Amino acid sequence: MFFSFEGIDGSGKSTQARLLADALRQRGLDVVEVREPGGTELGERIRALLLNPEADINGRAELLLFSAARAQLVSAVVRPALARGAVVIADRFHDSATAYQGAGRGLANPDWLAALHRFATFDTLPARTYFVDVDLETAEARRGDRASDRMEREGQDYFERIRTAYLRIAAEEQARVCTLDGRAPVDEIQATVLTDAVRHLS
Ligand code: ADP
Ligand code: TYD
DSSP: EEEEEOTTTTTHHHHHHHHHHHHHHHHOOOEEEESSSSSSSSHHHHHHHOOOOOOOOOOHHHHHHHHHHHHHHIIIIIIIHEEEEEEEEEEEHHHHHHIIIIIIIIOHHHHHHHHHHHHHTTTTOOEEEEEEEOOOOHEEEEEEEOOOOOOGGOOOOHHHHHHHHHHHHHHHHHTTEEEEEETOOOHOOOOHHHHHHHHHOO
């Protein structure tokens, strides 16, 4: 079973991804956690390039680099894990590219992007996606003083377009995407996610 977590930077999705992984491991399941971009040697190198505040990267190159990192992650880690029956939990996956590059950078129409995602992921898409939704102010406060990477240096409009895109994806794909109120306490969100995940696993 393949789960992904999505949300704007500072939404709390990494916290939830980790907690779900821990809870499922405690139940004896084989769980593989991955983060995007990254998770392979090539992916971590691409991550360093993409997040470097000094880097000059145009939007098209950015989309293709995120897609390249994803293709490597899927072939080297995600597909082998799923093939042996493990649960894979991804901290960000293809919806991040739809929201950040598609809407945030204003690149490509949804049909074109969907085809790119299928290509880059070898048609391996999450069965269930948890979208942790918070307002921009809450996310910014949670990011706090943490040093901004290249992606986080954009203004409010950019993050607003990304959040709107996530809300649209959630509305269009209700069978896959579960939206969570990210302003709720960590434990409360976790309980909702765990109940939902266990239901999907059985
Ligand atoms: P993201 O992966 O979305 O950037 P993180 O999971 O790293 O977000 O969380 C960002 C910060 O917010 C961390 O300091 C984390 O402890 C805190 N945090 C996460 N979830 C919540 C929550 N539900 N309520 C309050 N603080 C939270
Ligand atoms: P990261 O430090 O992992 O952010 P977070 O803690 O919020 O998950 O940085 C990943 C950044 O890359 C984040 O700003 C979102 C962005 N991103 C894209 O723009 N497109 C993508 O396809 C992916 C996977 C991430």
